[in-house]
Amino acid sequence: xxxxxxxxxxxxxxxxxxxxxxxxxxxxxxxxxxxxxxxxxxxxxxxxxxxxxxxxxxxxxxxxxxxxxxxxxxxxxxxxxxxxxxxxxxxxxxxxxxxxxxxxxxxxxxxxxxxxxxxxxxxxxxxxxxxxxxxxxxxxxxxxxxxxxxxxxxxxxxxxxxxxxxxxxxxxxxxxxxxxxxxxxxxxxxxxxxxxxxxxxxxxxxxxxxxxxxxxxxxxxxxxxxxxxxxxxxxxxxxxxxxxxxxxxxxxxxxxxxxxxxxxxxxxxxxxxxxxxxxxxxxxxxxxxxxxxxxxxxxxxxxxxxxxxxxxxxxxxxxxxxxxxxxxxxxxxxxxxxxxxxxxxxxxxxxxxxxxxxxxxxxxxxxxxxxxxxxxxxxxxxxxxxxxxxxxxxxxxxxxxxxxxxxxxxxxxxxxxxxxxxxxxxxxxxxxxxxxxxxxxxxxxxx
Amino acid sequence: xxxxxxxxxxxxxxxxxxxxxxxxxxxxxxxxxxxxxxxxxxxxxxxxxxxxxxxxxxxxxxxxxxxxxxxxxxxxxxxxxxxxxxxxxxxxxxxxxxxxxxxxxxxxxxxxxxxxxxxxxxxxxxxxxxxxxxxxxxxxxxxxxxxxxxxxxxxxxxxxxxxxxxxxxxxxxxxxxxxxxxxxxxxxxxxxxxxxxxxxxxxxxxxxxxxxxxxxxxxxxxxxxxxxxxxxxxxxxxxxxxxxxxxxxxxxxxxxxxxxxxxxxxxxxxxxxxxxxxxxxxxxxxxxxxxxxxxxxxxxxxxxxxxxxxxxxxxxxxxxxxxxxxxxxxxxxxxxxxxxxxxxxxxxxxxxxxxxxxxxxxxxxxxxxxxxxxxxxxxxxxxxxxxxxxxxxxxxxxxxxxxxxxxxxxxxxxxxxxxxxxxxxxxxxxxxxxxxxxxxxxxxxxx
Numbered sequence: 001x002x003x004x005x006x007x008x009x010x011x012x013x014x015x016x017x018x019x020x021x022x023x024x025x026x027x028x029x030x031x032x033x034x035x036x037x038x039x040x041x042x043x044x045x046x047x048x049x050x051x052x053x054x055x056x057x058x059x060x061x062x063x064x065x066x067x068x069x070x071x072x073x074x075x076x077x078x079x080x081x082x083x084x085x086x087x088x089x090x091x092x093x094x095x096x097x098x099x100x101x102x103x104x105x106x107x108x109x110x111x112x113x114x115x116x117x118x119x120x121x122x123x124x125x126x127x128x129x130x131x132x133x134x135x136x137x138x139x140x141x142x143x144x145x146x147x148x149x150x151x152x153x154x155x156x157x158x159x160x161x162x163x164x165x166x167x168x169x170x171x172x173x174x175x176x177x178x179x180x181x182x183x184x185x186x187x188x189x190x191x192x193x194x195x196x197x198x199x200x201x202x203x204x205x206x207x208x209x210x211x212x213x214x215x216x217x218x219x220x221x222x223x224x225x226x227x228x229x230x231x232x233x234x235x236x237x238x239x240x241x242x243x244x245x246x247x248x249x250x251x252x253x254x255x256x257x258x259x260x261x262x263x264x265x266x267x268x269x270x271x272x273x274x275x276x277x278x279x280x281x282x283x284x285x286x287x288x289x290x291x292x293x294x295x296x297x298x299x300x301x302x303x304x305x306x307x308x309x310x311x312x313x314x315x316x317x318x319x320x321x322x323x324x325x326x327x328x329x330x331x332x333x334x335x336x337x338x339x340x341x342x343x344x345x346x347x348x349x350x351x352x353x354x355x356x357x358x359x360x361x362x363x364x365x366x367x368x369x370x371x372x373x374x375x376x377x378x379x380x381x382x383x384x385x386x387x388x389x390x391x392x393x394x395x396x397x398x399x400x401x402x403x404x405x406x407x408x409x410x411x412x413x414x415x416x417x418x419x420x421x422x423x424x425x426x427x428x429x430x431x432x433x434x435x436x437x438x439x440x441x442x443x444x445x446x447x
Numbered sequence: 448x449x450x451x452x453x454x455x456x457x458x459x460x461x462x463x464x465x466x467x468x469x470x471x472x473x474x475x476x477x478x479x480x481x482x483x484x485x486x487x488x489x490x491x492x493x494x495x496x497x498x499x500x501x502x503x504x505x506x507x508x509x510x511x512x513x514x515x516x517x518x519x520x521x522x523x524x525x526x527x528x529x530x531x532x533x534x535x536x537x538x539x540x541x542x543x544x545x546x547x548x549x550x551x552x553x554x555x556x557x558x559x560x561x562x563x564x565x566x567x568x569x570x571x572x573x574x575x576x577x578x579x580x581x582x583x584x585x586x587x588x589x590x591x592x593x594x595x596x597x598x599x600x601x602x603x604x605x606x607x608x609x610x611x612x613x614x615x616x617x618x619x620x621x622x623x624x625x626x627x628x629x630x631x632x633x634x635x636x637x638x639x640x641x642x643x644x645x646x647x648x649x650x651x652x653x654x655x656x657x658x659x660x661x662x663x664x665x666x667x668x669x670x671x672x673x674x675x676x677x678x679x680x681x682x683x684x685x686x687x688x689x690x691x692x693x694x695x696x697x698x699x700x701x702x703x704x705x706x707x708x709x710x711x712x713x714x715x716x717x718x719x720x721x722x723x724x725x726x727x728x729x730x731x732x733x734x735x736x737x738x739x740x741x742x743x744x745x746x747x748x749x750x751x752x753x754x755x756x757x758x759x760x761x762x763x764x765x766x767x768x769x770x771x772x773x774x775x776x777x778x779x780x781x782x783x784x785x786x787x788x789x790x791x792x793x794x795x796x797x798x799x800x801x802x803x804x805x806x807x808x809x810x811x812x813x814x815x816x817x818x819x820x821x822x823x824x825x826x827x828x829x830x831x832x833x834x835x836x837x838x839x840x841x842x843x844x845x846x847x848x849x850x851x852x853x854x855x856x857x858x859x860x861x862x863x864x865x866x867x868x869x870x871x872x873x874x875x876x877x878x879x880x881x882x883x884x885x886x887x888x889x890x891x892x893x894x
Contacts, residue, residue, distance in 0.1 A: 270746020
């Protein structure tokens with residue numbers, strides 16, 4: 001067959017011959033080891049024709065399919081089966097350019113302007129903003145240390161008055177069940193089962209956005225000395241997988257879950273590559289959406305990820321990498337929590353040790369503030385934020401993540417991350433935050 | 448300042464040390480030369496800190512800005528100034544994940560469901576489909592060999608009846624002025640000036656989507672022997688740039704043009720990277736759009752393109768590459784046109800030699816078909832398409848690109864591309880297409 005049909009350029013006109021990437025040697029995962037013992041993997045222009053690889057630049061760098069490259073779709077499908085094993089037959093995966101885009105695609109595909117979707121009362125701000133851009137507001141549900149409270153979710157839905165709200169009852173629920181941004185909360189198995197049951201009762205579609213799923217950590221023991229990185233290393237891949245809280249996808253017997261996975265937190269955000277898993281019918285629609293918008297993730301990203309994940313590592317060694325990353329974040333969390341125990345005045349600020357992710361959420365008791373009653377919670381929050389900046393430190397304001405009605409005054413919260421700062425800077429940052437709290441609340445300086 | 452604010456992962460957790468790319472040596476642009484004389488450029492994790500480069504993996508692979516990487520924005524801005532030099536001050540550029548996505552962003556940002564946008568009567572099908580997904584239909588304007596006919600555009604807008612159409616008068620016009628897909632037509636300078644004047648009269652925003660802009664070719668001389676690649680090589684970069692038909696952006700004295708550029712046809716489609724140039728006010732809005740959707744192009748793509756375009760080539764050598772690509776496509780076009788002159792029965796099929804791009808558009812005289820009057824034009828088109836497939840060759844149906852009202856019957860057209868098939872296969876493909884026409888129209892076989 002001679003094709004004069006499609007408008008694909010010839011790969012003879014791509015100004016590249018190959019792409020080589022320095023990737024980690026066997027279990028040599030520290031930054032120093034990656035640099036010193038990097039192994040080179042190479043993607044040639046015609047590796048497929050030459051029988052060298054299942055993927056090459058001539059394909060990766062040309063136009064592809066709306067599903068993403070079949071090679072990557074195959075890999076993420078296998079990975080999803082290993083980790084989640086969805087309990088129904090006709091599920092499928094489609095590649096995305098990241099979960100923010102994937103969530104926005106879902107909003108566009110399921111909702112109309114004026115609709116509402118359900119979210120945690122404090123939620124990922126880009127998700128809230130994506131909705132606002134589409135005229136779709138979030139309805140924030142109250143949270144506790146395990147995230148969304150099922151009884152409040154049921155109450156809001158049961159009492160929904162379409163006339164009063166001028167909108168149909170919401171049927172889309174957005175969750176970050178593990179290491180939620182910004183609160184750091186993780187829903188336990190029972191919490192997930194309760195929410196799934198409410199989704200069945202009210203016929204909801206659950207979007208589970210899980211960038212931090214593999215950053216599930218050991219339980220933090222207060223006062224323990226855990227900052228030396230002595231996190232428990234699982235004895236086997238199976239033990240590691242069993243230690244993870246089951247996903248909504250793994251309990252989805254009715255095809256009502258859309259799971260968003262991302263390489264951003266476990267490989268690199270700049271890959272702009274993730275995937276979405278749900279029933280094949282919904283996948284097909286979202287693939288069509290890709291075709292007239294982003295088309296597919298970058299071919300450079302897909303080829304490099306495939307080379308690393310499939311041909312260099314395989315599924316087992318990728319799990320080893322995840323165990324490594326999880327351990328690193330556990331150590332960072334422990335360092336920050338120990339600094340909090342040492343410095344933060346508990347009479348004005350409290351926190352729950354996060355079981356996953358990269359965020360620590362401080363609840364501030366604004367009633368202890370000298371100007372309580374005269375200043376609004378938002379004003380007190382701003383005063384603390386500014387006092388922290390005066391100490392040359394940055395935290396995120398809780399109100400930036402508030403998903404409740406605009407204008408209503410949330411409680412006072414601040415979010416810190418243990419993701420990026422050097423370890424000594426993290427401790428110093430918490431010390432400065434504590435100082436700022438003492439100044440703002442008129443407490444004596446720490447001895 | 449210690450930041451515990453943003454949720455950026457540490458680059459210590461990216462499982463990469465460096466990315467190396469084999470790129471063309473000095474003016475060694477053929478596929479064989481690229482392979483044999485590839486030069487290696489390397490992007491390290493911390494090249495910026497080490498003073499080795501203006502960009503590195505620690506930045507490119509982390510979260511970036513909605514505008515795209517400042518390094519790439521700087522490069523495309525310089526390139527745009529060199530090539531188009533927009534005649535007003537406050538223009539700006541923002542990176543996109545390709546022009547299909549960029550156009551869809553514009554539709555979403557400017558139009559409401561139920562609106563119309565203006566397009567050529569035969570237009571890029573993904574643009575039409577992107578609109579349909581949003582409930583925004585195209586209004587197709589008649590075309591001649593130079594694309595959109597200004598008088599018909601003016602007539603449609605002047606006679607627009609908001610009540611009858613149940614929609615406001617369209618103000619967004621979508622054009623592929625150079626090597627248009629599917630018709631291969633290129634608007635001359637005067638045509639562009641006339642359309643710009645109508646845009647001023649009716650206060651239109653012009654979206655010029657120009658993936659084929661640099662694939663402008665020498666004039667084709669019928670019966671000449673040009674398939675030996677003897678296209679004129681310009682004597683200087685300046686001569687090359689002057690040989691290009693001026694863009695709408697270059698004549699935009701009122702900030703009403705949004706130009707979409709793409710690396711897909713001149714570097715590689717799989718880069719999923721392009722940019723958009725317009726007034727800084729519109730750019731700011733589209734950057735916000737990026738922030739809650741795609742965020743930015745892949746960091747692998749941006750880093751590799753920056754390394755190639757800025758640090759390996761610079762602007763001049765990139766123009767050399769464009770001259771090379773243009774020459775390659777000229778040669779391919781000439782080969783296909785000479786095959787057409789040799790084989791195609793002109794009594795039933797006619798074509799205009801394209802001045803740019805990668806498409807050749809055949810107008811079929813359906814009145815010559817034995818079943819004319821009994822079969823609709825679409826049925827005749829389908830019969831030809833199937834006859835071509837019987838000859839083990841593929842062309843694209845014209846009706847796939849029809850932007851007129853659904854159900855109306857367009858004329859009969861077929862599109863061939865000279866982009867990808869081997870040169871001998873192109874000639875054979877045209878010969879088979881000619882055979883299929885002879886069979887369908889009951890003409891005697893060629894001697």
